[in-house]
Amino acid sequence: MSREQLDCLHADDDAAYVLGALDPAEQQAFRAHLPGCAPCRSAVAELAVMPGLLARLLPENDADVAAPAPVLPALMERARSERRVRRWRDRFAGFLSAAVLGLGAVAIAFPGSPDPDRVLTMAAAPGVPVQATLQVTGRGWGTSIDTTCRYDGAEDVEAPSASVTYELWAVDSTGGQVLVSSWQQVTGREITVAGSTKLGLDDIARLEVRTETGQPILTSRP
Incomplete structure (x- = not known):
């Protein structure tokens, strides 16, 4: 009218x-x-x-x-x-x-509304038989990240018959690093682990999966 x-x-x-x-x-x-x-x-x-x-x-x-x-x-x-x-x-x-x-x-x-999920496939370092995808969701308090990882290589130093510890790290634009999650990976088994960080989604420059010795093996950018 x-x-x-x-x-x-x-x-x-x-x-x-x-x-x-x-x-x-x-x-x-x-x-x-x-x-x-x-x-x-x-x-x-x-x-x-x-x-x-x-x-x-x-x-x-x-x-x-x-x-x-x-x-x-x-x-x-x-x-x-x-x-x-x-x-x-x-x-x-x-x-x-x-x-x-x-x-x-x-x-x-409303500041508490989550951003749409982003599904990221991480790039592996040469010769590393590890695959991982990340489901990244921006939230009012920071970022939640669910990691799905699988190791399909032969047993070696980085993947003994029992298990190996992997860690997901978030790196901001200044080089600051925050541990998001860690898990025990078993050869041939797919594992999904939930993690989070107080860093906002736009503040994360890259995400890295590392061995427990600190060696990056997978990298992705949100």
């Missing part, structure tokens, strides 16, 4: 005009108003069928007999009521839309 429709002083005169119930001065004023008011023109067009409907109420054999006195006021009041209902309905719809948009804006701006 436009501001012009809401503020129109003649919004309730359309039905009376169509039914010929306005006095001459009011009718002249409404006619002068119509060319500049699209909503009123539209309303008059919608109500233009009312005189024909009213004519059907007259006796077929006496076209000169006037309609019963209550008919005209009742039709006028019904038309006006329907117009008022439409205006209030449109006002409420506009208010509801604005409220929904406002709530959406609040939800978007």
